[in-house]
Amino acid sequence: MQLEFYKYQGTGNDFVMIDNRSGFFPKENVQLVARFCDRRFGIGADGLILLENDEVTDFKMVYYNSDGNTSSMCGNGGRCLVAFAKDLNVIRDSCTFIATDGLHHASVANDGIVSLQMIDVTNIKIETDYTFMNTGSPHHVQLVEDLEHYNVKENGAALRYGSLYGAAGSNINFVKKINEDTFSLRTYERGVEDETLACGTGATAVAIAMNATGQTNASSIKLNVEGGKLAVSFDKMGDLFTNVFLIGPAEFVFKGVIEI
Numbered sequence: 001m002q003l004e005f006y007k008y009q010g011t012g013n014d015f016v017m018i019d020n021r022s023g024f025f026p027k028e029n030v031q032l033v034a035r036f037c038d039r040r041f042g043i044g045a046d047g048l049i050l051l052e053n054d055e056v057t058d059f060k061m062v063y064y065n066s067d068g069n070t071s072s073m074c075g076n077g078g079r080c081l082v083a084f085a086k087d088l089n090v091i092r093d094s095c096t097f098i099a100t101d102g103l104h105h106a107s108v109a110n111d112g113i114v115s116l117q118m119i120d121v122t123n124i125k126i127e128t129d130y131t132f133m134n135t136g137s138p139h140h141v142q143l144v145e146d147l148e149h150y151n152v153k154e155n156g157a158a159l160r161y162g163s164l165y166g167a168a169g170s171n172i173n174f175v176k177k178i179n180e181d182t183f184s185l186r187t188y189e190r191g192v193e194d195e196t197l198a199c200g201t202g203a204t205a206v207a208i209a210m211n212a213t214g215q216t217n218a219s220s221i222k223l224n225v226e227g228g229k230l231a232v233s234f235d236k237m238g239d240l241f242t243n244v245f246l247i248g249p250a251e252f253v254f255k256g257v258i259e260i
């Protein structure tokens with residue numbers, strides 16, 4: 001049986017996108033999803049995303065990491081799904097959809113830039129040399145000296161699998177301050193078990209962590225990631241961050257068919 005798929009990428013975080021409004025996709029088949037994401041034996045991606053019908057909102061998002069398991073919210077994947085839904089004429093230039101962490105509003109600008117509202121963030125854990133929070137996915141945020149030469153995979157894996165985050169683990173973000181409202185970050189992603197070129201929930205966590213720890217007073221922050229540029233904006237009310245938006249490009253790469 002042939003299955004039609006689309007490939008999208010958001011600042012280099014790339015995804016296999018499948019229109020599953022008919023409900024045909026074998027959602028429990030971990031091996032199939034992992035194979036689709038395999039960069040040699042399959043299509044190749046950091047994750048796989050299903051577009052599904054929803055009674056209340058414009059659509060439902062189902063997200064799988066490249067290890068084939070469903071996971072927590074994917075910010076870049078959410079932005080790519082909005083672009084995909086627009087390209088399929090499921091939506092026009094704005095939408096509301098349901099994901100594993102709840103409702104999301106999003107809009108697509110004329111230049112294709114997708115703004116995705118993320119969940120409100122609170123219960124931020126501020127330690128001496130790192131910050132931890134959940135932006136839809138768990139994120140550890142740590143400033144480092146020489147980001148461009150930092151061994152993200154080795155140091156990221158050590159923290160992700162270490163005693164600090166137990167069996168669930170966490171995504172790990174290493175950060176360098178560029179100026180008052182700009183930071184560079186590199187992310188080790190849980191469930192990909194490698195550095196990805198961008199991580200949307202990670203960029204969101206870095207922006208909020210840099211404000212919460214006084215590295216910046218800005219509430220609109222630029223994030224340089226390996227695969228491009230993202231922006232995060234928010235309103236801060238005490239230790240609550242709300243009206244959180246992740247903003248950046250989300251682009252179609254190619255479509256194809258694969259045997260299943």
Ligand SMILES: N[C@H](CCC[C@H](N)C(=O)O)C(=O)O
Binds near residue numbers: 071072189192199202
């Ligand atoms: N790997 C993450 C989910 C995807 C996050 C990332 N791709 C993003 O853009 O937010 C996790 O299992 O927590």
